[in-house]
Amino acid sequence: ICTSNNSCSVAISNHSNVLAANYNVEPAMQAQYLVCMIKKTMMQAQVTFEDIDYLAVTQGPGSFTGIRVGLAAALGIITVSKIVPIVISDFEVLKFLIKQQLKGVNVAFTIINAYRNKVYLQKFDFNSSSSFQAVLIDATEAVNLILNTKSLSGCAGNATKMIYELLVTTTTTIPNNIFFLPRFAYYDARPVCRLAYQLLASKQSYSTELSPLYVCNRNFKHCELAGR
Known part of the structure:
Protein backbone atom coordinates (compact mmCIF):
# COMPACT_ATOMS: atom_id res chain seq x y z
CA ILE A 1 0.00 0.00 0.00
CA ASP A 90 9.31 6.89 1.61
CA PHE A 91 13.01 7.72 1.95
CA GLU A 92 13.76 4.01 1.79
CA VAL A 93 11.59 3.54 -1.30
CA LEU A 94 13.40 6.38 -3.08
CA LYS A 95 16.76 4.98 -2.02
CA PHE A 96 15.75 1.63 -3.49
CA LEU A 97 14.70 3.25 -6.79
CA ILE A 98 17.94 5.23 -7.06
CA LYS A 99 20.01 2.11 -6.42
CA GLN A 100 18.06 0.22 -9.07
CA GLN A 101 18.42 2.99 -11.65
CA LEU A 102 22.06 4.11 -11.21
CA LYS A 103 24.67 1.38 -11.34
CA GLY A 104 27.71 2.14 -9.22
CA VAL A 105 26.00 4.95 -7.33
CA ASN A 106 27.67 5.80 -4.01
CA VAL A 107 25.27 8.29 -2.45
CA ALA A 108 21.50 8.73 -2.63
CA PHE A 109 19.71 11.97 -1.78
CA THR A 110 16.01 11.35 -1.18
CA ILE A 111 14.14 14.65 -1.30
CA ILE A 112 10.45 15.15 -0.48
CA ASN A 113 8.61 18.46 -0.75
CA ALA A 114 7.70 19.95 2.64
CA TYR A 115 6.39 23.16 1.00
CA ARG A 116 7.16 26.75 2.01
CA ASN A 117 10.56 26.34 0.35
CA LYS A 118 11.51 23.48 2.66
CA VAL A 119 12.26 19.83 1.96
CA TYR A 120 12.53 16.57 3.85
CA LEU A 121 15.89 15.07 2.98
CA GLN A 122 17.74 11.92 3.89
CA LYS A 123 21.18 11.03 2.62
CA PHE A 124 22.28 7.42 2.16
CA ASP A 125 25.90 6.36 1.66
CA PHE A 126 26.05 2.91 0.07
CA ASN A 127 29.73 2.52 0.98
CA SER A 128 29.36 3.25 4.67
CA SER A 129 27.71 1.49 7.57
CA SER A 130 26.97 4.84 9.23
CA SER A 131 23.49 6.28 8.85
CA PHE A 132 22.31 9.83 8.28
CA GLN A 133 19.22 11.18 9.99
CA ALA A 134 16.41 12.61 7.93
CA VAL A 135 16.20 16.39 8.18
CA LEU A 136 13.74 19.17 7.49
CA ILE A 137 15.76 21.96 5.86
CA ASP A 138 15.48 24.94 3.55
CA ALA A 139 15.77 24.11 -0.13
CA THR A 140 18.94 26.22 -0.37
CA GLU A 141 20.54 24.13 2.38
CA ALA A 142 19.68 20.98 0.44
CA VAL A 143 21.38 22.39 -2.67
CA ASN A 144 24.55 23.16 -0.70
CA LEU A 145 24.55 19.69 0.84
CA ILE A 146 24.28 18.07 -2.59
CA LEU A 147 26.96 20.31 -4.13
CA ASN A 148 29.40 19.42 -1.36
CA THR A 149 29.20 15.72 -2.22
CA LYS A 150 32.02 14.48 -4.47
CA SER A 151 30.87 10.88 -4.87
CA LEU A 152 28.63 9.58 -7.66
CA SER A 153 25.20 10.63 -6.39
CA GLY A 154 21.56 10.20 -7.35
CA CYS A 155 18.71 12.51 -6.34
CA ALA A 156 15.04 11.48 -6.39
CA GLY A 157 11.73 12.51 -4.87
CA ASN A 158 8.95 14.98 -5.60
CA ALA A 159 11.17 17.94 -4.62
CA THR A 160 13.89 16.96 -7.11
CA LYS A 161 12.73 19.37 -9.83
CA MET A 162 12.64 22.28 -7.38
CA ILE A 163 16.13 21.46 -6.12
CA TYR A 164 17.47 21.11 -9.67
CA GLU A 165 16.03 24.47 -10.74
CA LEU A 166 17.47 26.12 -7.64
CA LEU A 167 20.82 24.47 -8.26
CA VAL A 168 20.89 25.82 -11.82
CA THR A 169 20.55 29.35 -10.46
CA THR A 170 23.29 28.67 -7.89
CA THR A 171 26.05 27.31 -10.11
CA THR A 172 26.96 27.74 -13.78
CA THR A 173 27.75 24.05 -14.23
CA ILE A 174 25.96 21.03 -12.81
CA PRO A 175 28.63 18.70 -11.36
CA ASN A 176 28.94 15.57 -13.50
CA ASN A 177 28.85 13.34 -10.43
CA ILE A 178 25.25 14.31 -9.60
CA PHE A 179 22.30 12.70 -11.38
CA PHE A 180 18.70 13.87 -10.98
CA LEU A 181 15.97 11.29 -11.52
CA PRO A 182 12.72 13.21 -12.19
CA ARG A 183 10.88 10.04 -13.23
CA PHE A 184 10.72 9.04 -9.56
CA ALA A 185 8.96 12.21 -8.40
Whole structure:
Protein backbone atom coordinates (compact mmCIF):
# COMPACT_ATOMS: atom_id res chain seq x y z
CA ILE A 1 0.00 0.00 0.00
CA CYS A 2 1.39 3.40 -0.98
CA THR A 3 -0.55 6.52 0.01
CA SER A 4 2.14 9.01 1.04
CA ASN A 5 2.55 11.05 -2.13
CA ASN A 6 -0.98 12.48 -2.33
CA SER A 7 -2.17 9.58 -4.48
CA CYS A 8 -3.22 6.01 -3.87
CA SER A 9 -1.72 2.73 -5.04
CA VAL A 10 -2.01 -0.96 -4.24
CA ALA A 11 0.07 -3.85 -5.56
CA ILE A 12 0.36 -7.57 -4.85
CA SER A 13 3.50 -9.56 -5.57
CA ASN A 14 4.76 -13.11 -5.36
CA HIS A 15 8.34 -12.58 -4.27
CA SER A 16 9.53 -9.78 -6.62
CA ASN A 17 7.00 -10.60 -9.35
CA VAL A 18 4.10 -8.15 -9.26
CA LEU A 19 0.84 -10.01 -9.89
CA ALA A 20 -1.49 -7.01 -10.00
CA ALA A 21 -1.36 -3.27 -9.32
CA ASN A 22 -3.73 -0.31 -9.34
CA TYR A 23 -3.01 3.40 -9.12
CA ASN A 24 -5.26 6.44 -8.63
CA VAL A 25 -3.76 9.88 -9.24
CA GLU A 26 -6.63 11.99 -7.90
CA PRO A 27 -5.11 14.07 -5.09
CA ALA A 28 -6.27 13.53 -1.51
CA MET A 29 -8.75 10.79 -2.43
CA GLN A 30 -7.10 7.89 -0.61
CA ALA A 31 -9.94 7.48 1.90
CA GLN A 32 -12.51 7.16 -0.90
CA TYR A 33 -10.63 4.69 -3.08
CA LEU A 34 -8.18 2.63 -1.02
CA VAL A 35 -10.46 -0.14 0.25
CA CYS A 36 -12.02 -0.66 -3.19
CA MET A 37 -8.56 -0.71 -4.75
CA ILE A 38 -7.39 -3.37 -2.30
CA LYS A 39 -10.39 -5.57 -3.16
CA LYS A 40 -9.93 -4.99 -6.90
CA THR A 41 -6.21 -5.78 -6.80
CA MET A 42 -6.80 -8.97 -4.81
CA MET A 43 -9.41 -10.09 -7.35
CA GLN A 44 -7.01 -9.42 -10.23
CA ALA A 45 -4.24 -11.35 -8.48
CA GLN A 46 -6.72 -14.10 -7.55
CA VAL A 47 -5.70 -14.14 -3.88
CA THR A 48 -7.45 -13.90 -0.52
CA PHE A 49 -6.14 -12.54 2.76
CA GLU A 50 -5.30 -16.12 3.74
CA ASP A 51 -2.83 -16.23 0.83
CA ILE A 52 -0.97 -13.10 1.92
CA ASP A 53 1.97 -13.35 4.33
CA TYR A 54 3.16 -9.74 4.52
CA LEU A 55 1.66 -6.30 4.05
CA ALA A 56 4.07 -3.50 3.15
CA VAL A 57 2.84 0.06 3.70
CA THR A 58 4.52 3.45 3.40
CA GLN A 59 4.68 5.72 6.45
CA GLY A 60 5.79 9.02 4.92
CA PRO A 61 6.78 11.71 5.18
CA GLY A 62 4.27 13.11 2.74
CA SER A 63 0.53 13.62 2.58
CA PHE A 64 -0.66 13.78 6.19
CA THR A 65 -4.13 12.41 5.46
CA GLY A 66 -2.91 9.84 2.95
CA ILE A 67 -0.37 8.37 5.35
CA ARG A 68 -2.96 7.91 8.08
CA VAL A 69 -5.46 6.34 5.66
CA GLY A 70 -2.89 3.81 4.46
CA LEU A 71 -1.74 2.91 7.95
CA ALA A 72 -5.32 2.64 9.24
CA ALA A 73 -6.20 0.27 6.40
CA ALA A 74 -3.11 -1.81 7.14
CA LEU A 75 -4.00 -1.90 10.84
CA GLY A 76 -7.50 -3.11 10.06
CA ILE A 77 -6.20 -5.90 7.84
CA ILE A 78 -3.52 -7.22 10.21
CA THR A 79 -5.88 -7.03 13.19
CA VAL A 80 -8.19 -9.65 11.67
CA SER A 81 -5.53 -11.78 9.98
CA LYS A 82 -2.12 -13.35 10.49
CA ILE A 83 -0.47 -10.99 8.00
CA VAL A 84 2.79 -9.40 9.18
CA PRO A 85 3.19 -5.65 8.52
CA ILE A 86 6.32 -4.19 6.95
CA VAL A 87 6.38 -0.43 7.51
CA ILE A 88 8.63 1.42 5.07
CA SER A 89 9.58 5.10 4.93
CA ASP A 90 9.31 6.89 1.61
CA PHE A 91 13.01 7.72 1.95
CA GLU A 92 13.76 4.01 1.79
CA VAL A 93 11.59 3.54 -1.30
CA LEU A 94 13.40 6.38 -3.08
CA LYS A 95 16.76 4.98 -2.02
CA PHE A 96 15.75 1.63 -3.49
CA LEU A 97 14.70 3.25 -6.79
CA ILE A 98 17.94 5.23 -7.06
CA LYS A 99 20.01 2.11 -6.42
CA GLN A 100 18.06 0.22 -9.07
CA GLN A 101 18.42 2.99 -11.65
CA LEU A 102 22.06 4.11 -11.21
CA LYS A 103 24.67 1.38 -11.34
CA GLY A 104 27.71 2.14 -9.22
CA VAL A 105 26.00 4.95 -7.33
CA ASN A 106 27.67 5.80 -4.01
CA VAL A 107 25.27 8.29 -2.45
CA ALA A 108 21.50 8.73 -2.63
CA PHE A 109 19.71 11.97 -1.78
CA THR A 110 16.01 11.35 -1.18
CA ILE A 111 14.14 14.65 -1.30
CA ILE A 112 10.45 15.15 -0.48
CA ASN A 113 8.61 18.46 -0.75
CA ALA A 114 7.70 19.95 2.64
CA TYR A 115 6.39 23.16 1.00
CA ARG A 116 7.16 26.75 2.01
CA ASN A 117 10.56 26.34 0.35
CA LYS A 118 11.51 23.48 2.66
CA VAL A 119 12.26 19.83 1.96
CA TYR A 120 12.53 16.57 3.85
CA LEU A 121 15.89 15.07 2.98
CA GLN A 122 17.74 11.92 3.89
CA LYS A 123 21.18 11.03 2.62
CA PHE A 124 22.28 7.42 2.16
CA ASP A 125 25.90 6.36 1.66
CA PHE A 126 26.05 2.91 0.07
CA ASN A 127 29.73 2.52 0.98
CA SER A 128 29.36 3.25 4.67
CA SER A 129 27.71 1.49 7.57
CA SER A 130 26.97 4.84 9.23
CA SER A 131 23.49 6.28 8.85
CA PHE A 132 22.31 9.83 8.28
CA GLN A 133 19.22 11.18 9.99
CA ALA A 134 16.41 12.61 7.93
CA VAL A 135 16.20 16.39 8.18
CA LEU A 136 13.74 19.17 7.49
CA ILE A 137 15.76 21.96 5.86
CA ASP A 138 15.48 24.94 3.55
CA ALA A 139 15.77 24.11 -0.13
CA THR A 140 18.94 26.22 -0.37
CA GLU A 141 20.54 24.13 2.38
CA ALA A 142 19.68 20.98 0.44
CA VAL A 143 21.38 22.39 -2.67
CA ASN A 144 24.55 23.16 -0.70
CA LEU A 145 24.55 19.69 0.84
CA ILE A 146 24.28 18.07 -2.59
CA LEU A 147 26.96 20.31 -4.13
CA ASN A 148 29.40 19.42 -1.36
CA THR A 149 29.20 15.72 -2.22
CA LYS A 150 32.02 14.48 -4.47
CA SER A 151 30.87 10.88 -4.87
CA LEU A 152 28.63 9.58 -7.66
CA SER A 153 25.20 10.63 -6.39
CA GLY A 154 21.56 10.20 -7.35
CA CYS A 155 18.71 12.51 -6.34
CA ALA A 156 15.04 11.48 -6.39
CA GLY A 157 11.73 12.51 -4.87
CA ASN A 158 8.95 14.98 -5.60
CA ALA A 159 11.17 17.94 -4.62
CA THR A 160 13.89 16.96 -7.11
CA LYS A 161 12.73 19.37 -9.83
CA MET A 162 12.64 22.28 -7.38
CA ILE A 163 16.13 21.46 -6.12
CA TYR A 164 17.47 21.11 -9.67
CA GLU A 165 16.03 24.47 -10.74
CA LEU A 166 17.47 26.12 -7.64
CA LEU A 167 20.82 24.47 -8.26
CA VAL A 168 20.89 25.82 -11.82
CA THR A 169 20.55 29.35 -10.46
CA THR A 170 23.29 28.67 -7.89
CA THR A 171 26.05 27.31 -10.11
CA THR A 172 26.96 27.74 -13.78
CA THR A 173 27.75 24.05 -14.23
CA ILE A 174 25.96 21.03 -12.81
CA PRO A 175 28.63 18.70 -11.36
CA ASN A 176 28.94 15.57 -13.50
CA ASN A 177 28.85 13.34 -10.43
CA ILE A 178 25.25 14.31 -9.60
CA PHE A 179 22.30 12.70 -11.38
CA PHE A 180 18.70 13.87 -10.98
CA LEU A 181 15.97 11.29 -11.52
CA PRO A 182 12.72 13.21 -12.19
CA ARG A 183 10.88 10.04 -13.23
CA PHE A 184 10.72 9.04 -9.56
CA ALA A 185 8.96 12.21 -8.40
CA TYR A 186 5.95 9.96 -7.88
CA TYR A 187 5.82 6.18 -7.68
CA ASP A 188 3.26 3.51 -6.99
CA ALA A 189 3.11 0.44 -4.76
CA ARG A 190 5.10 -1.83 -7.08
CA PRO A 191 8.56 -0.76 -5.84
CA VAL A 192 7.20 -0.96 -2.29
CA CYS A 193 6.45 -4.65 -2.90
CA ARG A 194 9.87 -5.25 -4.42
CA LEU A 195 11.67 -3.47 -1.59
CA ALA A 196 9.73 -5.47 1.00
CA TYR A 197 10.72 -8.69 -0.75
CA GLN A 198 14.35 -7.58 -0.83
CA LEU A 199 14.27 -6.94 2.92
CA LEU A 200 12.83 -10.39 3.54
CA ALA A 201 15.09 -12.23 1.10
CA SER A 202 18.23 -10.61 2.51
CA LYS A 203 16.98 -11.11 6.08
CA GLN A 204 17.30 -7.43 6.91
CA SER A 205 15.46 -5.93 9.84
CA TYR A 206 12.29 -3.94 9.24
CA SER A 207 9.72 -2.05 11.26
CA THR A 208 6.30 -3.44 12.11
CA GLU A 209 5.14 -0.31 13.94
CA LEU A 210 2.18 1.20 12.12
CA SER A 211 2.99 4.81 12.93
CA PRO A 212 3.39 7.80 10.62
CA LEU A 213 6.89 9.17 10.15
CA TYR A 214 7.32 12.90 10.54
CA VAL A 215 10.56 14.83 10.26
CA CYS A 216 10.91 18.08 12.16
CA ASN A 217 13.64 20.12 13.81
CA ARG A 218 16.23 18.05 11.94
CA ASN A 219 15.25 14.86 13.74
CA PHE A 220 12.96 11.90 13.32
CA LYS A 221 9.67 12.21 15.14
CA HIS A 222 7.15 9.38 15.34
CA CYS A 223 3.52 10.04 16.18
CA GLU A 224 1.06 7.40 17.22
CA LEU A 225 -1.71 6.53 14.77
CA ALA A 226 -4.30 7.82 17.22
CA GLY A 227 -2.44 11.12 17.61
CA ARG A 228 -3.58 14.41 16.21
